[in-house]
Amino acid sequence: MLDRLESSETIHALFGGTFDPIHYGHLKPVEALAHEIGLQHITLLPNHVPPHRPQPEAKVQQRLQMVELAIAGNPLFSVDERELHRTAPSYTIDTLEEIRREKGENLPLAFIIGQDSLLTLHYWHRWQSLLDYCHLLVCARPGYADTLDTPELESWLAAHRTTDANILKQQPNGLIYLAHTPLLDISATDIRQRKRDGLSLDDLLPPTVQRYIEQQGLYR
Ligand SMILES: Nc1ncnc2c1ncn2[C@@H]1O[C@H](COP(=O)(O)OP(=O)(O)OP(=O)(O)O)[C@@H](O)[C@H]1O
Numbered sequence: 001m002l003d004r005l006e007s008s009e010t011i012h013a014l015f016g017g018t019f020d021p022i023h024y025g026h027l028k029p030v031e032a033l034a035h036e037i038g039l040q041h042i043t044l045l046p047n048h049v050p051p052h053r054p055q056p057e058a059k060v061q062q063r064l065q066m067v068e069l070a071i072a073g074n075p076l077f078s079v080d081e082r083e084l085h086r087t088a089p090s091y092t093i094d095t096l097e098e099i100r101r102e103k104g105e106n107l108p109l110a111f112i113i114g115q116d117s118l119l120t121l122h123y124w125h126r127w128q129s130l131l132d133y134c135h136l137l138v139c140a141r142p143g144y145a146d147t148l149d150t151p152e153l154e155s156w157l158a159a160h161r162t163t164d165a166n167i168l169k170q171q172p173n174g175l176i177y178l179a180h181t182p183l184l185d186i187s188a189t190d191i192r193q194r195k196r197d198g199l200s201l202d203d204l205l206p207p208t209v210q211r212y213i214e215q216q217g218l219y220r
């Protein structure tokens, strides 16, 4: 694999999630990230069987439908359904291996996560191999420390971190970039609880998704 590419204008950026439901805490930080580092496109990757967490309340097709409603008419986003067709746990490394095979070894590939995911990354399946396939782009998230309390993760971050977004386009994988994205205190857990409590979901997620939740009777 080439260590450095001559030049590349494109990063194939993936944003994985359970999206139960998708909300502005997902959409707005990654839109800001796209501006910050010049991403032209972001592919949302809803998972089927999320590893390391309780299983989603909404059905696969409902979570997919909410993602599609949330990104309708926004050319920045598209959705990749591949993990939804797998019944095994949606390990990110498996998906990255597959996408790397499809895209070839030179295309810069990036996987976007929130700060909370970074803090627990050492529990992920084959976590130390993730950077063999992609860069990691980390969006800030309120309520989650920006220091890692696991020495192994801390030294791994120090070894791979870059503050220069331009390098991400010149190398296919191997770097971690902590973005300066806006802090949005929104979580799907809170949205599901607010729905159960009969509270408003305004400003937390797109109106189309709100209406869908209502129509489908989700999160009661
Ligand atoms: N408000 C937010 N700010 C930044 N990143 C976020 C935010 N909400 C979620 N993310 C990130 O988006 C990805 C997908 O998150 P996920 O679908 O689990 O949403 P969630 O709101 O954390 O869900 P839940 O509350 O059900 O755990 C994760 O990498 C997570 O860190």
Ligand SMILES: O=C(O)c1ccc[n+]([C@@H]2O[C@H](COP(=O)([O-])O)[C@@H](O)[C@H]2O)c1
Residues within 6 Å of the ligand: 015, 016, 017, 018, 019, 045, 047, 050, 051, 052, 053, 090, 091, 092, 093, 117, 123, 124, 125
């Ligand atoms: O590969 C793993 O072991 C792994 C463990 C936890 C989370 N992930 C992926 O990280 C993304 C965010 O996860 P979540 O649980 O916050 O929605 C999503 O694409 C998950 O499939 C992946």
